[in-house]
Each structure stands twice: as structure tokens, then as C-alpha cells.
Amino acid sequence: MTALRENSGRKRDVMGLGLAALSRLAGSKTLERTGLRLPVQNLVSAATRNGFRAAGAVSRAFSSARKRGGAPTRPAPAADTGLFDLTPTEEQQMIVETVGEFAAEQLRPAAAGADEKLTPPDGLLTRAAELGLTQISVPEELGGAAAERSVVTNALVAEALAHGDLGLAVAVLAPSAVSNALVLWGDAQQQADYLPEFVGENVPAAALALLESTPLFDPFKPATKARRTPKGYQLDGVKSLVPRAAQAELFVVSADLEGRGPALFLVESSTAGVSVETEPAMGLRGAGTGKLHLEKVSLPAGALLGGGSPDVFTEAVRLSRLGWAALATGTAKAVLDYVIPYVNERTAFGEPISHRQAVAFSVADIGIELEGMRLVTLRAAARAEQGKPHAREVALARKLAADKGMRIGSAGVQLLGGHGFVKEHPVERWYRDLRAIGVLEGVVLL
Amino acid sequence: MINLETPKKARALINQAYQAATQVLRPISRKYDRAEHEYPVELDMFAAVLDGLNSSGEGGAGAAGVRRDDKEKQAGNRNGSNLATVLGTIEMCYGDVGMLLSMPRQGLGNAAIASVANDEQLKRFAKTWAAMAITEPGTGSDSANITTTATEDGDSYILNGEKIFVTSGDRADAVVVWATVDKSLGRAAIKSFVVEKGTPGFEVVRLEHKLGIRASDTAVLRFDNCRVPKENLLGSPEINTSKGFAGVMQTFDNTRPLVAAMAVGLARAALEETARILADAGVVVDYDRPAHHQHAAAAAYLELEADYEAAYLLTLESAWMADNRKPNSLQASMAKAKAGRSVVDITLKCVELVGTLGYTEEMLLEKWARDSKILDIFEGTQQIQQLIVARRLLGKTSAELK
Numbered sequence: 030m031t032a033l034r035e036n037s038g039r040k041r042d043v044m045g046l047g048l049a050a051l052s053r054l055a056g057s058k059t060l061e062r063t064g065l066r067l068p069v070q071n072l073v074s075a076a077t078r079n080g081f082r083a084a085g086a087v088s089r090a091f092s093s094a095r096k097r098g099g100a101p102t103r104p105a106p107a108a109d110t111g112l113f114d115l116t117p118t119e120e121q122q123m124i125v126e127t128v129g130e131f132a133a134e135q136l137r138p139a140a141a142g143a144d145e146k147l148t149p150p151d152g153l154l155t156r157a158a159e160l161g162l163t164q165i166s167v168p169e170e171l172g173g174a175a176a177e178r179s180v181v182t183n184a185l186v187a188e189a190l191a192h193g194d195l196g197l198a199v200a201v202l203a204p205s206a207v208s209n210a211l212v213l214w215g216d217a218q219q220q221a222d223y224l225p226e227f228v229g230e231n232v233p234a235a236a237l238a239l240l241e242s243t244p245l246f247d248p249f250k251p252a253t254k255a256r257r258t259p260k261g262y263q264l265d266g267v268k269s270l271v272p273r274a275a276q277a278e279l280f281v282v283s284a285d286l287e288g289r290g291p292a293l294f295l296v297e298s299s300t301a302g303v304s305v306e307t308e309p310a311m312g313l314r315g316a317g318t319g320k321l322h323l324e325k326v327s328l329p330a331g332a333l334l335g336g337g338s339p340d341v342f343t344e345a346v347r348l349s350r351l352g353w354a355a356l357a358t359g360t361a362k363a364v365l366d367y368v369i370p371y372v373n374e375r376t377a378f379g380e381p382i383s384h385r386q387a388v389a390f391s392v393a394d395i396g397i398e399l400e401g402m403r404l405v406t407l408r409a410a411a412r413a414e415q416g417k418p419h420a421r422e423v424a425l426a427r428k429l430a431a432d433k434g435m436r437i438g439s440a441g442v443q444l445l446g447g448h449g450f451v452k453e454h455p456v457e458r459w460y461r462d463l464r465a466i467g468v469l470e471g472v473v474l475l
Numbered sequence: 476m477i478n479l480e481t482p483k484k485a486r487a488l489i490n491q492a493y494q495a496a497t498q499v500l501r502p503i504s505r506k507y508d509r510a511e512h513e514y515p516v517e518l519d520m521f522a523a524v525l526d527g528l529n530s531s532g533e534g535g536a537g538a539a540g541v542r543r544d545d546k547e548k549q550a551g552n553r554n555g556s557n558l559a560t561v562l563g564t565i566e567m568c569y570g571d572v573g574m575l576l577s578m579p580r581q582g583l584g585n586a587a588i589a590s591v592a593n594d595e596q597l598k599r600f601a602k603t604w605a606a607m608a609i610t611e612p613g614t615g616s617d618s619a620n621i622t623t624t625a626t627e628d629g630d631s632y633i634l635n636g637e638k639i640f641v642t643s644g645d646r647a648d649a650v651v652v653w654a655t656v657d658k659s660l661g662r663a664a665i666k667s668f669v670v671e672k673g674t675p676g677f678e679v680v681r682l683e684h685k686l687g688i689r690a691s692d693t694a695v696l697r698f699d700n701c702r703v704p705k706e707n708l709l710g711s712p713e714i715n716t717s718k719g720f721a722g723v724m725q726t727f728d729n730t731r732p733l734v735a736a737m738a739v740g741l742a743r744a745a746l747e748e749t750a751r752i753l754a755d756a757g758v759v760v761d762y763d764r765p766a767h768h769q770h771a772a773a774a775a776y777l778e779l780e781a782d783y784e785a786a787y788l789l790t791l792e793s794a795w796m797a798d799n800r801k802p803n804s805l806q807a808s809m810a811k812a813k814a815g816r817s818v819v820d821i822t823l824k825c826v827e828l829v830g831t832l833g834y835t836e837e838m839l840l841e842k843w844a845r846d847s848k849i850l851d852i853f854e855g856t857q858q859i860q861q862l863i864v865a866r867r868l869l870g871k872t873s874a875e876l877k
Contacts, residue, residue: 110476111483113795114552118476181477245767343763365868373869381875389865389876390858396868397809401785404792408479408784415478424762428781 082306082322085298088278089233091226097217102170104212105177106416115407117185124165125185131160132193132359136201137455140194143315144458147307148273149200157201158232162186163208166475171212171220172228180348180414183209183475184355184406191359192366195462196315198356199472203272203316206352206474207235210281210293210345214335219295223279234276237349238268238321239283239471248283248346248470251291253323255284261330262286264294264302264323272472274305274319281334282323283342283471292337293345294328302326312461313469345474347420350427351413352473354406357430357466361399364441364459368392372444391444395437402429410475431467438463479788482554485562492563495521496570496740501839504571507690508842512682514646515577515690522579555798557729561736561790568740572846573690575737582643583607583854584651586733587667587726591710600669606647608638608696616859618653619662623698625654630705632656632668634676634698640853644694645679648672652698657714664714667726669707676701687845729797730854731807735790738814738850742783742821745843749776749825752832772828779821786814805867812860815851822847 041049117125135157139150165182167173183205190198208227211220226233239248253266264284271277278298286292296303306320335341372383372392382388406429409422441456442449449456481489499521507515567575575581584605592600614620623636634654644650649671657664670677680695705712750760758770766774789810796803822844826833833840851857866876 107476109480110478112478112552112554113480113482113558113791114476114478115792115795116477116552121477245765247765247768249764346763369869383865383869383871384875384877386858386862386865386876389869389871390861392868393812393861393864396864397789397813398785400792400806400809401782401789401813404479404788405781405784407477408788411478412480417480420762422784424777425781425784428766428777429785432778432781 082304083275085300085303085305085321086234086276086278088298089226091222091279091297093218093221093225097221099217101215101217101220102168102212104166104168104175104179107177107179107181107411107414109415109417115404117181121182121185124182125189128160128162128186128189129192131157132190132198136190136193136197140197140315140455140458141452143194143197143200145314147309147314148317149197149315153197154200154234158204158230162201163205163227163232166205166209167212167224167228171224173212173224175212178414178416180351180410180475181407184351184410187352187355187473187475188359188362188403191356192363193359194315195356195360195459195465196313198359199272199313199316202352202473203237203277204232204235206237206349206472207279207281209348209474210237210334213344213348214293214341216331216336218331219334223295233278234273235279235281236271236273236277236321237281237345237471237474238271239346239349240269240271240469241267242269242320246470249291249342251283251285253282253284255286255292255294257287258327260327261332262294262328264296264326264328266323268321268323270308270310270313270318270469270472271305271321272313272316272318274321275307275317277305280321282321283345284323286333286337289337290339291342293334293342295332295334296323296326296328300326300328311464312458313465343420346470347423348413348474349471351406351409351419351423352475353466353469354402354423354426354430355410355475356473357434357463358399358403358406360459360463361395361402361434361437364437364456365392365395365399367454367456368395368441368444388444391440395440398429398433399437402426402433405429413475427466434463434466479791481562481791482558485554485559488559489562489566492566493569496566496568500567500570500574504574504690504839505836505842507573509689511684511689512692514692515574518574518578522581553798554795557732557794557797558791561732561794564733564736565740565743565787565790568737569744570740571690572737572741572850573688576642576688576691577646579646580604582647583730583733584647584649584669586730587651588669588709590726590729591667593710596669596706596709600649603669603671604643604646604648605669606641606643606650606694608641608644608650608652610640611637612639616856619665621653621655621665622658623652623654624658625656625666625668625703625708627656627705628702631702632705632708634668634670634701634703636698637680638696638698640683641694641696642691642853644696645682645692650677650696651709652696656712660714666712667709668703669709670698670701670703671707674701674703686848687842688849727855728802728804728807731811731860732790732793732797732803734850734854735786735793735807735810735814738818738847739783739787739790741843741847741850742786742814742818745818745822745825745840745847746776746780746783748838748840749828749833752829775824775828779817779824782813782817783821786810786817789813805864808855808860808863808867811855812857812864815857815860818847819851 143149164173166175168175256263280296282294282296283291302324304322308318308320373381375382406426409419409426412419438460442460582605584607588600625632649669652668652670655664676699678697680697683693758772760773793803793806793810826840826844
């Protein structure tokens with residue numbers, strides 16, 4: 030590879046050695062004792078946040094009393110009306126209105142605190158669960174509210190939540206990813222074992238864990254391995270950026286099944302060999318992201334989801350990417366809604382900065398790209414909902430969400446200038462959060 | 476219920492337009508790119524077929540499909556002629572944009588007539604092929620500042636002035652001319668007039684030689700004491716300063732989705748051709764695998780296709796809103812802005828991806844990369860669309876945000 034700098038590849042010289050020593054000194058306890066350290070340094074707290082590893086949360090007893098055979102319950106695909114239509118159904122409008130209010134009143138005000146504390150505030154997720162979001166996709170026969178597939182509704186919900194805050198939206202939606210996976214691919218036993226808890230009053234924290242810490246990560250080639258054992262499976266590997274990893278009671282984890290490609294497994298958090306580690310990132314901090322360590326985790330035969338089918342796995346990846354696209358539209362809309370009053374009120378050179386084309390065109394671009402990516406996302410969602418092929422549409426939605434979403438996040442900070450760079454305004458958080466769209470796999474699933 | 480697929484009832488029309496694009500337009504595409512200013516005679520027969528389609532009552536693919544008839548207003552979701560017109564236009568421009576612009580009786584003037592004419596005029600000009608004359612040597616995007624005058628004189632208006640960049644200005648039967656009836660009253664006094672070919676004082680000065688859409692004639696017109704009957708003034712002759720420019724500008728809400736549709740059709744042509752050539756070269760886009768793990772050409776293609784998809788759906792949205800009587804100025808400009816810039820990016824990148832094969836006249840890719848540029852210019856440049864979108868989003872007047 031061509032060196033980007035002339036001196037790349039050079040060894041550390043005298044100057045570098047000196048700087049390194051100085052840096053070590055600056056970080057040593059000596060300074061603390063002598064009172065020389067400036068109080069602004071935050072390294073200590075960061076160090077305690079990093080690298081803390083503990084056993085997985087104690088999970089409730091999920092298994093149902095009776096054994097279920099027979100066919101699992103699946104939601105039917107939505108009808109194709111044969112008409113182009115951008116108007117949500119009345120039910121969807123009601124849901125979006127309710128969720129939108131929740132996002133404005135509960136998520137937005139809590140966002141900065143959650144970002145700092147790496148966790149949602151007490152009670153927030155309980156209040157979110159009271160909205161019944163996990164029930165939207167669970168068929169009525171399984172205790173939910175769905176008469177048919179509801180991918181569009183799920184997309185609209187994700188969008189509305191992310192308008193409040195992306196990190197908290199992920200924390201709220203994480204259990205739905207697992208319940209949706211169970212609805213779509215769980216067998217009768219798995220559905221009977223787990224789903225009642227997700228439609229009950231005390232929805233468990235749960236997470237869909239596909240991502241791993243490797244450059245150019247490819248979800249179709251997980252490094253996490255699954256091996257068949259006489260009793261079932263053994264899993265080994267590490268998953269990255271798992272939402273609310275420390276609280277999650279149930280994980281759906283991807284692992285390569287004996288070299289034959291990725292498969293999904295249900296892993297309860299109290300299983301031996303499961304441990305979690307905090308893994309704070311640039312953004313999504315309100316979601317309490319963590320690493321999930323799987324060391325010789327022994328699973329029963331019934332832990333394999335969707336029979337290990339490659340089609341099921343591909344579909345999981347697609348529906349998850351669709352979720353990220355929907356989340357991106359919500360946060361990008363938050364950026365637009367925030368910069369409009371700002372550039373109209375902020376004056377420079379004697380008039381609002383919005384009277385300058387350089388500023389106004391940037392706002393116009395946010396509007397144009399946001400509307401485009403939103404429509405592409407909705408098309409993909411509607412196709413998925415109707416059981417039509419949607420690989421292409423999902424890929425394009427994700428591409429736009431990642432690229433334009435990030436550009437919108439960056440423009441948001443830029444339009445506020447120095448004010449955008451400080452935490453007084455939420456745009457710097459949206460900038461950090463929107464970088465996640467191009468990185469994340471799994472976590473949400475519509 | 477949210478659904479962004481093409482309406483079922485439009486699929487026959489889409490297929491007809493696609494057949495025409497591939498069987499009629501594509502085969503003569505290069506011929507008339509080389510023979511600039513020569514009329515594509517093949518279009519005459521084809522235009523007759525199109526007329527038949529338009530009168531079939533299914534909501535035609537033609538320019539007149541943009542008319543908003545309030546009588547048709549009804550409850551519920553409508554997929555009407557605006558959407559059908561846009562879908563037809565996409566397919567036709569998948570064949571050839573210059574050809575579509577040369578299509579008899581499908582001029583932008585026809586869209587203007589359909590947008591603002593009264594019922595009597597609509598009937599009278601039904602068989603007229605109308606071009607659109609707005610731009611002047613001194614006024615491009617600033618169409619409120621036009622200097623062509625229309626002076627009332629008895630039963631007529633007398634037109635004086637010069638118009639440039641008039642698409643089909645030579646071939647069309649008539650031209651819809653924007654002129655001011657009273658310069659002192661500003662934009663409110665700008666009216667549109669149908670001036671028929673052969674009217675004394677109406678002269679085609681010359682035809683332009685262009686970068687692209689060479690199958691389409693672009694004329695310079697001069698009006699020298701050109702007398703036009705009063706009943707050829709489209710819409711109301713009243714100068715309503717409160718409503719102002721809105722009357723004539725309303726045309727744009729209907730024509731911008733059409734131009735966006737042209738861009739979408741052309742972009743689709745370039746993308747499909749490029750995908751085919753790349754596949755021959757062993758590069759096939761995989762929608763599931765991360766782009767980082769694919770050939771750089773495939774990754775580049777995905778980016779282009781994503782922009783295409785956004786432009787396509789914005790275009791359908793703006794037409795669908797027109798069908799459902801929702802104000803669509805913002806969405807029409809968004810569609811035009813996105814489609815205009817995307818088609819330029821897409822066609823240019825496709826040439827680069829394909830290499831010499833794309834750059835030489837062996838294929839149509841180089842032609843498409845020349846044709847595309849006008850789509851980010853006419854019916855309002857990229858910059859004008861950005862201004863409109865920005866003003867709408869920010870709640871600014873044209874005096875505040877200039």
C-alpha cells in the first residue's frame with residue numbers, strides 16, 4: 030500500500046520516546062497525589078467504563094410448561110392493493126402519533142443524560158414497554174396485536190422513536206428484534222417458550238447480536254463458531270455492539286455452523302460461558318452497547334432458530350438493515366427540524382443566516398435527501414410486508430441511509446458552526462449516532 | 476395503505492411505452508443524434524399511436540395528462556393521469572429523451588395548456604402540438620423578469636420580443652409564449668399566449684447546435700408586432716397581484732415531475748446498460764454482501780442505483796400528490812433537483828465504469844451522458860430547485876432568500 034505520509038513506517042525516534050514518557054507521566058498517579066492534574070481529565074471514568082466484564086444477566090425461566098409440537102404461527106403477508114399510496118392507514122397514523130409523542134416527551138429530554146451515563150434512565154423502558162411496541166408484530170394467536178405482517182408499521186415506529194433519540198430508540202426496539210425473529214422463524218416450541226414474555230407486562234431485555242469486531246465485517250461470514258454436540262450445539266466467539274448487553278436475558282446470536290455458513294441461535298443470558306463487557310462507542314450510547322463473550326456455551330438442540338436455513342439468515346440481515354434505514358430517517362428528520370429554526374434565528378452580517386444560499390441550499394439538500402431515503406425505505410418495507418422480493422430495495426435503502434444520513438448528520442453540525450460542536454445542542458450527538466448506520470448489522474429487525 | 480409499486484392498472488401502459496422505447500426510439504437514437512435538426516419522420520406514425528393511447532381514457536402517457544380536473548375530485552387514494560404520464564415518460568426516455576421531446580403533440584406547451592387553459596381552449600388546442608417559450612436572452616432562471624410584451628389592441632394582443640431555447644420551436648404547430656401585459660405590475664402581469672405557426676410577425680430565427688438531445692430542435696423565436704387573438708390568452712386575463720405569478724407558475728408543478736421522469740428514464744437506461752456490460756466483464760452486484768467485499772465497480776454501481784431509486788420515488792411521489800390534489804410544489808422541486816443531478820452523476824459515472832466502450836460512439840452511453848445535462852437545467856436549474864425547496868422548508872419569501 031502506498032504510504033499516505035512520507036514518514037510513515039518510520040520508527041519511534043528520540044522525540045517520540047520523550048513524548049511517550051511525558052504522556053505516561055501525565056497519566057500517572059504521582060500527578061494526582063501532588064495535585065497537579067487538571068480536573069477536566071476524564072480518563073479515569075472512561076477507564077472504569079471500559080473493560081468491565083461480568084456474567085450475563087440472570088435470565089427468567091423462559092420455558093413453557095407444556096411441550097408444543099405442530100406448526101408455528103406465522104403472520105400472513107399484507108395484501109397488495111395494486112395502488113401507489115403514501116398515506117399510512119388510520120391505525121398506523123394513530124400508532125405513529127402516540128410513539129411520536131412518547132419520543133418527544135420521554136426520549137428527547139432523556140437523550141443527553143443517557144448518552145453520558147451509557148444507559149436509559151430508570152423507568153423509561155418500562156414506560157416504553159407499556160406502549161406495547163413488541164406486540165405490534167406478534168400475531169394475535171400468540172398474544173400479540175398483529176393480524177398480518179406489519180413491516181411498514183414497524184418502520185414508521187422506528188422512525189418516530191429515532192426522531193426522539195437514536196440510542197434510546199435502539200434500547201426500546203432491541204427486544205422487538207428478538208420477538209420478531211421468533212415470530213418469523215421460531216418453531217412452535219420456541220414460540221411457546223419465549224413469546225409470552227414479550228407480549229406480557231414485563232418485557233425482557235433481549236438483543237439480536239450479529240456484529241463482530243473485525244474490519245470489513247461481513248455478517249455472512251461470522252467468526253463465531255457453532256459446533257454440533259451430542260446434546261445440541263457449542264458456541265464460541267465474541268459479538269460486538271450488543272444493545273443493553275448487560276441487561277439482556279435473551280440473545281439471538283449468529284454463528285457459523287460447522288463451516289456451512291451462518292445460522293441463528295437462541296442464547297439465554299444465564300447459560301454458562303456467557304459473559305458481557307461494556308463497549309461504549311462513538312454513538313448509540315443510550316443503548317448501553319456491550320460485547321457478548323461466548324466461551325464454550327453449550328446450547329440445547331432447540332436453540333437453533335429457523336433450522337439454520339441460509340434464507341432465514343439472509344432475511345434477518347435484510348430486515349435488520351431495513352430497521353437501520355428507518356431509524357436513520359427519524360434522526361435525519363430530527364436534524365432538519367432542529368436546523369430550520371436555528372438558521373432562521375441565527376443572524377450574521379445583519380440578517381438571518383438562512384438568507385444566504387450557502388446555508389439555505391444545505392438545508393434544501395437535507396430535505397431532498399431525507400425525503401428520498403425515506404421513500405426508498407418505505408418501498409422496501411412495503412415490499413417486505415407484502416412478501417415480495419426486497420433484497421435490492423433494502424440494499425438501496427441502507428446505502429442511502431448510511432451515506433445521506435451521515436451527510437445530514439454532518440451538515441447539522443456544520444450549520445450550527447461552533448455551537449454544533451458543543452453538547453449544548455443535540456446535533457453533535459446525532460452526528461455520532463448517524464455514523465452507526467453504515468456500521469451496524471443486526472440489533473433491530475422489522 | 477403505504478405501497479410504492481407502480482399501480483396495477485398502469486402496467487399495460489408502461490409496457491406499451493417500454494415496447495415503443497426499445498423498438499421504435501432506441502434503433503433510431505444514434506441516427507438523429509448525428510443528423511441534428513433533421514426531423515425524425517418515424518415519430519409521426521408513432522405519435523398517432525400515442526394519441527390513441529391518450530384518448531383511451533386510461534390516463535395517457537402524454538403531456539396533457541397533467542391536467543388537474545377538479546370535477547374528478549373524489550375521496551380515497553387516486554392513481555390518475557399525472558402518475559400515468561410520469562410512468563409513461565420514464566419508459567419513453569428509457570428509449571430516448573431527445574425523441575420524447577420531439578414527439579408531436581407531447582410538447583411542454585401541451586402540458587402548459589393542460590395546466591392552465593379553460594375548457595374551451597382545451598378543446599380548441601386539443602390537436603395542437605405546442606412548444607413552450609419562456610426564456611429570453613437576458614432572462615434564464617429569472618422568469619419573472621421577462622421583457623416580451625403583449626399589448627392589448629382591440630380583439631388582440633400584440634406580442635413583441637425574442638425567445639430562446641424553445642424546444643420543438645420549429646416543428647411544433649404553436650408556441651405557448653410568456654409575455655407581460657404590463658411591465659410595471661411585475662410578475663402578476665405575466666400571461667401565457669398560444670401563438671400559432673404562420674401568424675404574421677412570428678419568425679423562427681435559427682436552430683441551436685447542442686451538447687445533447689440533438690434529435691430535439693431548439694429554436695430562437697422572434698415576435699415582431701405579432702397579433703394574437705385575445706382568446707389565445709391562457710387562463711384569466713385579469714392581473715391579480717395577490718395571486719400574482721401563481722397562475723403561470725402552476726405549470727411548473729406539473730411539468731417538473733415530467734422532467735424528473737425524463738431524468739429517471741434516462742438514468743435507468745444508463746444503469747441497465749452498464750449492469751449488462753459489467754456482468755459480461757464478470758462483475759455482478761450482490762445486494763446482500765457488504766459493498767466493501769465487492770468489486771469497486773459494483774460498489775460504485777450500488778451508490779448510483781441508490782440515487783436512482785430516490786429520484787424515481789420522489790418523482791412518483793410528486794405526481795401522485797398532483798393526482799390526489801395535494802399541493803406538490805415542494806415535492807416537484809425535490810424530484811426535479813434529485814433526478815436532475817442524479818442523472819448527470821449516473822450517466823457520467825457509467826461512461827467511466829465502462830471505459831472506452833462507453834466513451835466511443837459504439838454504444839449510446841456517451842450520448843446519454845451528453846443528453847443528461849439538460850435535465851438538470853431546463854424547467855428550472857438545480858439551483859432554482861434548491862432555492863424553491865429551501866424557501867419552502869425555511870418559510871422564506873423570494874425577497875428574503877434570493
